[in-house]
Amino acid sequence: MTDTEKYWNPILETLPQEKLRQLQLKKFQGIFKWAYDNSPFYHNLYRDAGIEPGDIKTLDDIRKVPKVKKADLRAIQGKEPYPYGSILAVPLEQVTEYRQTSGTTGQPVYHPETWQDWEWSAESWAYILYAHTFRDYDRVYLPFGYSMFIAFWAGHYAAEKIGCEVVPGGVLDTEARLLKIRELKATALMATPTYVLGMADTARNKLGIDPAKDLNVRKISVAGEPGGSIPATRKRMEEAWGAKVYDSAGATEIGHWGYECEAQCGLHTNDAFHLVEIEDIETGETITEPGRKGSMIVSTFDRLAHPCIRFDSKDVIEWSPIEKCECGRTFRLLHGGIIGRADDIKKVKGVLLAPGAIEEVVRAIPQLGDEYEIEVTKKGDTDNITLRVELLPEHEAKIDAVREDLVRELRLTTGLRYDLEFRKYGTLPRYDTKAKRFKDLRK
Amino acid sequence: MTSKNINMKKIAQKIASLKQEANEIKAMSGGIQAVDRNIDRILAGIKMLEINISDLVEILPDK
Numbered sequence: 334m335t336d337t338e339k340y341w342n343p344i345l346e347t348l349p350q351e352k353l354r355q356l357q358l359k360k361f362q363g364i365f366k367w368a369y370d371n372s373p374f375y376h377n378l379y380r381d382a383g384i385e386p387g388d389i390k391t392l393d394d395i396r397k398v399p400k401v402k403k404a405d406l407r408a409i410q411g412k413e414p415y416p417y418g419s420i421l422a423v424p425l426e427q428v429t430e431y432r433q434t435s436g437t438t439g440q441p442v443y444h445p446e447t448w449q450d451w452e453w454s455a456e457s458w459a460y461i462l463y464a465h466t467f468r469d470y471d472r473v474y475l476p477f478g479y480s481m482f483i484a485f486w487a488g489h490y491a492a493e494k495i496g497c498e499v500v501p502g503g504v505l506d507t508e509a510r511l512l513k514i515r516e517l518k519a520t521a522l523m524a525t526p527t528y529v530l531g532m533a534d535t536a537r538n539k540l541g542i543d544p545a546k547d548l549n550v551r552k553i554s555v556a557g558e559p560g561g562s563i564p565a566t567r568k569r570m571e572e573a574w575g576a577k578v579y580d581s582a583g584a585t586e587i588g589h590w591g592y593e594c595e596a597q598c599g600l601h602t603n604d605a606f607h608l609v610e611i612e613d614i615e616t617g618e619t620i621t622e623p624g625r626k627g628s629m630i631v632s633t634f635d636r637l638a639h640p641c642i643r644f645d646s647k648d649v650i651e652w653s654p655i656e657k658c659e660c661g662r663t664f665r666l667l668h669g670g671i672i673g674r675a676d677d678i679k680k681v682k683g684v685l686l687a688p689g690a691i692e693e694v695v696r697a698i699p700q701l702g703d704e705y706e707i708e709v710t711k712k713g714d715t716d717n718i719t720l721r722v723e724l725l726p727e728h729e730a731k732i733d734a735v736r737e738d739l740v741r742e743l744r745l746t747t748g749l750r751y752d753l754e755f756r757k758y759g760t761l762p763r764y765d766t767k768a769k770r771f772k773d774l775r776k
Numbered sequence: 777m778t779s780k781n782i783n784m785k786k787i788a789q790k791i792a793s794l795k796q797e798a799n800e801i802k803a804m805s806g807g808i809q810a811v812d813r814n815i816d817r818i819l820a821g822i823k824m825l826e827i828n829i830s831d832l833v834e835i836l837p838d839k
Contacts, residue, residue, distance in 0.1 A: 335778045342828050343779040344839070355835045449820040456824045605827070635827060 339661070341463035341495075345605045346662045353663060354392060357608050360634035361642075362389050365398065368640040372422035374409055375640060395608070396619060400630060400643045403434075406442045406586065417445050423638045432483040434585040435767050444483065444585050445638045451490070453636050454588055457606040458491030461592040464601075464660075465554045465579040467521055469496030474519035474550070476502035476510045476528065478765070483585040485523045488554065497521070507535045507765075511542060518549045526560025526570060527768040529553055530703040533573035545575030556581045556589070557767055559689045562600065562670025565696035569703060582648070582671050587631050587641045591667065594660040599653045600671075601664040608632040609665070610643075611650060614675055623654040623668065628675045647675040649687070677771055681709055682716045684748055688771040691720065694742045700728035700735045704761040704770075711775040721754040723761055784839045788830040795822045 336343035348356065366386040368375035379385065382399045389395060409418035414425045421428075423445075430446040446454065467473065473492045477484050479501060492499045500517060502510045511532060514522075522529070536542040544550065553576050555561040560570075561580025570578045582600060583589030590607040591600035602609040611620040611627040620627045629648040633641040653666035672678075673687040680686070688707055695705045702723035710717050722739070724732060732755060743751055762769075798818050805811035833839070 337777045337779055344782075344784070344832060344836075345828060348832070348836075352835050356831065359834070360831070447820075448816055449823050452820040452824055453827075456827065635823070 341460045342605075346460070346664060348663055350663055353604050357604060357634075358389075358392050358395075361392075361395055361608055361632060362386065364632065364634050364636075364640055365389055365642060367637060368422055368642055371637075372640060373419040375420070375422070375642065377419075395610075395632075395643070398643050400645045401641070402645045403439075403442060403586070403647070407440050410443050416443050417639065420639060421445060422640055423447055428638055431481065432486065432585060433481050435482045435484075441482075442586060446636075447638045450636050450638050451487075453606075454487035455490035455494050457603055458487045458589050459494045460603060460605070461581045461589055462488065462491050462495055462497075462554060464592055464594045464662075465581070466552055466577070466595065467492060467495055467497055467554070471497045471521045471552070472500060472517060472519045473497045473521045473523065474500045474502060474510070474514050474517070475523050476505075476507075476514075476532065477524065479503050484557070487589065488523045488556075492521075492523075507532055508539060511536050511540060511544075511548075514550065515542065515548055520549055520551055522550050522553045522574075522576075524553070524555060525557040525764075525767060526555045526563075526566055527558060527764045529555060529570045529578070530566075530573065531763055531765070533570075534703065544573055548574070550574055551576045553578045554581060555579070556583060559671045559673060560692065561593075563689055563693050563696070565693050569696050580670050584646060584648075586639070587633050587644055587646065588636065590631055590633075591670075593670075594658060594662055596658055596660045598655055598658060599666040599668050600650075601658065601662055601666055604664040606634055608634070609650075611652065614649070614678075620652070623652040626651045626672060649673045649675055649678055679709065679773055681718055682749060686718075686747060686749065690747050691743065692770075694739070694746050695720075695722055697742070698735060698738055700725055700731055701739075702758055702761075704763065706761055706770050706772070708772045709775055716775065718749060718751045719754060720751045721756055721761060723756050723758045726758050782839075784829055784833050784836060788833045791822060791825045791830050794825075795819065798822065 340346045369379055369386050378399055384397055409420050410416055412418040414421050427447045428445040429448045430451050432444045433441040475485050475489055489499055533544050536544050555578060560566040567578050579593045581592040590603050593600055610630040612630055613620055614628050626649055629646045629650050631644050631646050649672045650667050653668040655666050658666055673689050678685055678687045691707055695701055702725055704723055706721040708719040798815050802812055802815040
């Protein structure tokens with residue numbers, strides 16, 4: 334295979350590390366100056382912090398730049414220039430696209446894009462889908478609602494850019510989408526892990542279709558939740574569809590910043606479009622070595638209307654010990670994808686609990702369904718964790734053995750004790766996009 | 777096809793010419809929206825070429 338067949342941009346994706354860092358510094362300086370000169374919000378933030386464009390001379394200098402939180406973005410919006418407020422760095426008439434965040438963590442953040450920004454989003458996604466082996470001979474089905482939430486919008490345009498034939502699933506329900514996938518012999522999908530599993534469940538139980546045997550989908554690009562990098566969840570998706578599943582990660586405010594390659598040994602950070610930093614959640618210390626988890630701070634290059642500079646994403650990640658990926662890309666690697674959200678990783682009974690660890694246990698037990706729910710409550714001074722799962726109908730007689738397995742694996746993986754509730758199959762909530770399976774009711 | 781022997785500087789020069797041509801067409805349009813808006817889209821595409829090629833010329837002087 335030649336390098337042009339393997340990479341979307343063989344020059345950029347295999348740049349020596351020191352050249353990449355040089356490029357990132359130049360790009361950071363560019364977007365910092367743009368925001369300083371054009372966005373009143375950023376100008377005031379940096380003026381108050383006593384930092385100017387000329388002060389950023391090295392990558393280390395970037396750490397002096399104040400971080401921005403989602404709460405800051407929410408506080409700005411709703412004011413002039415309406416509705417984006419003082420962060421807007423272009424004249425309002427240059428905004429051609431409105432999108433917003435999913436609202437999973439509160440009031441959605443409004444996101445403006447110029448035509449160039451929109452093109453940028455598709456371009457950064459093209460790197461991802463090409464690494465996920467999407468090619469011009471693929472017929473790509475997108476089973477999402479095409480609403481204001483950014484979701485897979487840029488993925489749609491990236492697939493077009495690559496030359497794929499793109500089929501928008503739009504407002505069809507899950508059954509109609511599956512029938513269309515079968516009718517058109519779609520070869521590729523983009524969806525959240527939750528929906529990939531949910532579609533397979535509907536196919537088997539409502540339509541009598543086995544996606545692995547009866548459909549032609551052989552590659553699936555997932556995003557929106559950590560599941561794509563959770564081995565047990567990935568295994569379930571791959572077995573259900575008979576397809577290769579590739580993970581990627583992004584957010585409305587920052588674009589799609591990370592992706593797996595064919596080697597699948599972690600997420601590559603999209604270093605040509607973003608600068609990813611990791612900070613200790615408690616101390617804020619910068620983490621540069623592998624094996625230490627921290628919160629992701631991300632800066633987006635070349636995106637003009639709504640610059641996102643040192644955004645505290647709350648995604649928990651860690652650098653990989655692998656220095657050179659076998660795919661040949663030099664973009665840095667993360668170990669295990671997104672481990673969770675800093676907001677979701679709670680201290681329960683004095684122990685840090687990541688919901689992803691529970692998902693890994695639940696989905697590794699074949700007698701259990703895909704859905705689960707975690708609820709943390711307080712009884713007196715004691716934290717209590719309830720885990721609700723569904724036993725597959727054909728395994729109902731094995732409930733005691735499954736309970737025993739679950740208790741043991743949860744204790745080994747998380748070191749915690751749970752109240753287990755077995756629910757009738759099909760009764761826990763199902764989700765089309767981002768799932769809300771973790772509920773902390775202690776407040 | 778391979779990227780090994782491409783002349784990035786020459787491609788970057790062509791990209792710069794494309795950009796200049798596009799801006800010149802816009803300046804000549806007399807404000808015809810059917811011209812200006814389509815040029816804006818072309819310029820957005822040219823920006824992606826700059827990201828992919830032109831921005832690298834400075835850090836890869838031998839390529």
